[in-house]
Amino acid sequence: MKERIFQIIVQNRFGVLAKVSSLFSRRGCNIRSLTVFESQEPGLSRMTIVFAEEDEKAMQIFRQLEKLEDVRRVALLSEMEHVN
Numbered sequence: 001m002k003e004r005i006f007q008i009i010v011q012n013r014f015g016v017l018a019k020v021s022s023l024f025s026r027r028g029c030n031i032r033s034l035t036v037f038e039s040q041e042p043g044l045s046r047m048t049i050v051f052a053e054e055d056e057k058a059m060q061i062f063r064q065l066e067k068l069e070d071v072r073r074v075a076l077l078s079e080m081e082h083v084n
Contacts, residue, residue, distance in 0.1 A: 001052040003032070005077040006062065008047040009039060011070040019068060020047060027061055029053050044072060 010016045017036060024031050033050035053061070058076075065074045 001054055002058075003050065003052050004058050006047075006049045006051075006065070007075045007077055008049065008065060008071060009041075009073040010045050010047060010068075011072065012038060012043050012045045013070055016045075016070045017047070019070065020049075020065065023064055023068070024049070024051065024061065027057060029057065029061065 008020065010020065021031065021034070029051055031049055031051050033048075035048045036045055038044075039046045051058075062074055062076060065071055
């Protein structure tokens with residue numbers, strides 16, 4: 001399994017963190033690291049999620065995240081876009 005990093009921009013609302021994390025849980029995917037903080041845009045938060053998963057399942061999670069009502073943007077960060 002390859003380590004992945006998703007960066008997600010979400011509405012800053014009650015319960016959004018639970019919805020996003022439960023999506024991973026329902027797919028049997030363990031989150032290794034999760035960081036959430038308010039973004040520069042009012043009313044939005046930025047989530048950074050690190051997990052390990054195969055390509056097919058990671059892309060399935062990506063597509064399902066995009067469908068969530070409170071999610072504004074999802075990005076898969078490459079190895080060049082983050083610091084270990």
